[in-house]
Amino acid sequence: MTTRQQQKGKAKLEGARGLAEWITIYKAYNAIFKLTELALLPHGLSLPQLHLLGVLKKGDEPITTGEIGQAMVKASQTITGLVDRLEEPGLVERIFDRRDRRKTWVRMTEKGESKFTEAFPVANRLAEELSAVLTDQELKDLQAKVEKLWRAATDRLDAVLTSSGRTR
Numbered sequence: 649m650t651t652r653q654q655q656k657g658k659a660k661l662e663g664a665r666g667l668a669e670w671i672t673i674y675k676a677y678n679a680i681f682k683l684t685e686l687a688l689l690p691h692g693l694s695l696p697q698l699h700l701l702g703v704l705k706k707g708d709e710p711i712t713t714g715e716i717g718q719a720m721v722k723a724s725q726t727i728t729g730l731v732d733r734l735e736e737p738g739l740v741e742r743i744f745d746r747r748d749r750r751k752t753w754v755r756m757t758e759k760g761e762s763k764f765t766e767a768f769p770v771a772n773r774l775a776e777e778l779s780a781v782l783t784d785q786e787l788k789d790l791q792a793k794v795e796k797l798w799r800a801a802t803d804r805l806d807a808v809l810t811s812s813g814r815t816r
Contacts, residue, residue, distance in 0.1 A: 673794070680778065687774050691767040692737075696720070698771060700730050701739065701756060701764040710743055710755035721802065739763050 663671075684695045693701075703719045704711065717727045731754055734740040739760035745751035756764070779787055 673797075683778070684771055684774055687770050688767055691763070691770060693763065693767050695771070696722075696726075696730055697734055697739075698764070698767055700727075700734065701760055702768070704740065704754065704756040704760070705764055710753040713752050713754060716754060721805075734760065 681695055688695060688698060699720055700716060703716055707715075713724060713727045713731065716722075716731075717724050720727070722730075731740060731742065735742060737759070738757055740754050740756055743753040743755065745753060782790065
């Protein structure tokens, strides 16, 4: 293989402005996700399942699967699978809308409330421990910057999905 062919097959390693930072955020997210999954394993919940229970807890009343998807930035089929896995052990229940069959409401059961109360402190403690490497000001700055990126990404996602006739 000639040098020219070798160069042609190589990917350009220099990314656009922000790409290195996105990759760093992605790596940090994956490491935190894995640590949290391991911590939650004895409680029989995954991090997405705990997140879904948290969304239900925050809403404090039944909400639609569409609203859950928006809150979690997940596709409807992903939410359906999560709800299925939480419904089977009795942690959530579905309520079908008689007026609009396309709408399904979800609420946390007492058993789900108990499981959330048991598992949430585990994730909370891990977040506290990992965040200890940052000062309060660094943590506040990180929150503001990540929220700014999140808003830009979700605005762009909504625009793309709307133009294609889909929703998130």
